[in-house]
Structures are given as structure tokens and as C-alpha cells.
Amino acid sequence: MVDMPVTLRRLLADPTLGLRVLAGQSGVDRPVGWVHVSELDDPTPFLEGGELLLTTGLRLSGEAEYVDRLTARGLAGLGFGIGLSHDEVPAGLVRAAAAARLPLLEVPRRTPFIAISKAVSAALAADSYAEVTATNAAQQELTRAALRGPDAAVRRLARLLDGFVLLVGRSGELVRAAPAAAAERLASVAGELARLRGGPASASFAVDGQHVVVQVLRNQGFLVAGRPQPFDRTSRHVLSAAASLLTLTLTRAHGVESERRKIHTACMSLLLAGQHELVAGIVDLPPEPLEVFAFTGPAGRVLDALEGTPVFPAEVDGVVVAIAPAGWPAPSLTGGVAPAAGYGELAAAHRQAVGVASATELVRFRGDLVSLLSAEEAQAFAATVLEPLVRHDEAGRGDLVTSLAEWLRRHGQWDPAAARLGVHRHTLRNRIAKVAELTGRDLDDPDVRAELWMALRLRGLGSGSVRA
Secondary structure (H helix, E strand, O other), X not given: OOOOOOEHHHHHOOOOOOOEEEEOXXXXXXXXXXXXXXXXXXXXXXXXXXXXXXXXXXXXXXXXXXXXXXXXXXXXXXXXXXXOOXXXXXXXXXXXXXXXXXXXXXXXXXXXXXXXXXXHXXXXXXXXXXXXXXXXHHHHHHHHHHHOOHHHHHHHHHHHHOOEEEEEOOOOOEEEEEOHHHHHHHHHHHHXXXXXXXXXXXXXXXXXXXXXXXXXXXXXXXXEEEEOOOOOHXXXXXXXXHHHHHHHHHHHHHHHHXXXXXXXXXXXXXXHOOOHHHHHOOOOOOXXXXXXXXXXXXXXXXHHHHOOOOOEEEEEOOEEEEEEEOOOOOOOOOEEEEEEOOHHHHHHHHHHHHHOOOOOOOEEOOOOHHHHOOHHHHHHHHHHHHHHHHHHHHOOXXXXXXXXXXXXXXXXXXXXXXXXXXXXXHHHHHXXXXXXXXXXXXXXXXXXXXXXXXXXXXXXXXXXXXXX
């Protein structure tokens, strides 16, 4: 999508005008904004820059100074009409224009200046109409794409601009990229996006050989577009239209998402209250057996991370609760998880998951107090409780740790524990008495037994088989 501006080259290519370039050939591709006729020695006060100035040289004097004034004003070119005050273009004017690289056109006697003015005016009108037509067509395409969502709109915009497009969130995170490989360009524009946050509504700059334009999408983020060639008027109009459409689309999408999340919260409250059958007719729920997760990170970020996964998430009392199929590989998030065989056990599992959700990493509730400790705290606890027994065993004076583990696993029953260990029950009694002596604890106390069992579990001695 490229504009076709009116240039001196286009005028030179019109055979009806009969123009001929005498100097400044390298500048004939300059766009012409308008045509102005003047015989003044200094017409620059009446010029804005970008015009094609037409003159017959009636009052021409000091060609070099005349050309310098026109060049300083930024004229597109100078047209000199011959056959009136001059039979040919003055050689001094040709030399001055060549030195200043100002395009100098010879206008034949048969060509009235009004013909050149009309040609430029008609071309400008045609280009303006073509620009409006192209812009409207592109806007219609973008509107149809935006109705399908931001993804379609970004892809369509990239094709219309023949470049890359990035949709970036408010925090600088990449939301969408077209083509997909353009995602790697985010790093090169991140600094400019940070500058724009809370600042101007748009910016243009060049980076890595690409001309880049950034549009701020109000509080929705940024629209970044880039391509090798500069952005013309039509492309900028299309980009502005895309920014408006995406702002509306994202605002609507966020509103819909907000309402959807409110519905999820209400449904989760019903599930935790035992109303599974009622909720099953409203939202899709994972099949049993289940696990219940409680995530403590920022709710919006956690919910975004869970998007597209086979779980049912909702924010409840500042915690994101997610019901997932058993064995679901959870993402790396802070929180806790507890088993819930069916929907009837959700409330209890929810309490357990929330209870362990304050850990620094995902912790699974195993139904005992061991899982409520962080890894560092748990190992310190086990070392403190079992240290006297470990020192005793390492000195070769017996096997107190293994004997204690088997005795506790057999609920303090002497004969089954002794048989399992392959020792006489009196030997086991002596070992347990030694445990009590070294630890200074009363093993008839259920709380003491629970602490010792926890310590053994942390050392991996509480669940498997043991040998003497």
C-alpha cells in the first residue's frame, strides 16, 4: 500500500506539456504540493515549500542568489517559460540550478502555465481520491477482521502494510505478532514503548533497518508496525484506523472476559457449597477424579496462565481456585493442591489447598502435617528430632532409627514390629527405651509419636518396608 504522489517526473512524462529538464535531474522524483506563478525577484514570502514555481524571468537578476532563495525555501522545482522575455533559459540560471541540484524545467512557448497548474491539480485530486478509496477499502477489511477478534485484525493489518505488526500489552508483554516470527522484534522496541507509557499517543523511529510506528491503545497497550519502506499517508491512515478498531475490540473483549470471570466465581462458590449438578449445566467442568489447586499469585496473571488448560478456574477471596483432572501437570505458580476424588469432596479439598498455598512453590497436600512445612523447615525439624538416634546408629551401637520407624508404623505393637525387623521383642523393647532415653521424650504420648513419625517420613523411612 504505497501512495503515488505527483512528481516532476510525472509532469515530464506528459507529452501534452512538452517539458524538458535542464538541471537537477536527481531531484525530479520530488513530490509537488502545488504550482505557483510569480515574476518577483524574491517570491519566497508567498511560498510554503514543495511548490513548482513557474516564471518567464521577466524581472530576473542575480541568478545564483535567486536559486539560493528558492532552494532555501524547499521548492520542488523551477519551471522557466521561454518565448516571451527570453528565447531560451539563461545559461547562468542553468549553472546555478545545477550547482544547487534544484530541478529546472524548460516550459515551451506553446504550453501555458495554466495547463501545468491544471495537470498538477487534476493529479493531486486523482491521488487524493485513490488514497481515500484505498483507505476506505482497507478500513472495511480491518473492520471485518476485527469482528473475528484481535488475532485476525493483527494478521490483516500486517498484510495491508506489507510489514510486521505487534500487539503489546500494558506491561510490555507480547500479546500477538504477525507474522509469528516478528515476535523477536519486541526486544528492539521495548525501550521506546517504556518511554511512551503515560506519554505521547504515537511515535515513529527506525530500528534494525525497519521504519517503525507505534500507536498507544489508550489503557489497552500498544500497536507496533514496521516495514523496510517509510510509511506513507495511506498506510498511516490505515494504521490509525487499526488502532481505533483494536482499542474497541480489546475493550469489549476485556469487558466480556471480566463478566465471564464473575460467572466463574459464582459457579465456584456453588461448587464449594455442594451444588455440582446446578453448575454442570452452566459451565464445562473437568471429569472426576479431581484435584483442587489454590494459586496465590496476581489473579489476572494466574487466570491468563490457566487459559486454554483443562481446568475450571475462578477467583475466590483473593485466591485463584482451579479444579483439575487428577494428575494435571500444573504450571510453575505459587500455591497448593489437594486431592478431591469427586465433586462431593471439593469443600474439604479447597480448605486443604488454601492451607498450603502460602509456600514459595507449589505444595501438594498429603493429608498430614509434614506437607505444611516448607522444605527447609521440614529438613531442619527432622534433623533436630532424629539427630541423637542417627549419631547412635552411626557409631555402630544399634539400629534405632529403623526400629523406631517400624514400631511406629505398626502402631506400637511389639510382636508384629519385632517379627518384621527379625529380632526378639525384648530386643525391640530395649531399642525403643533407648530412643526415649536419647530423645528425652515420652513415647507413650501421641503427640511425641506424631512428631517422630513426621521426622521419619521426611527422611523417607515412614512409608516403605524396612529391615533390621
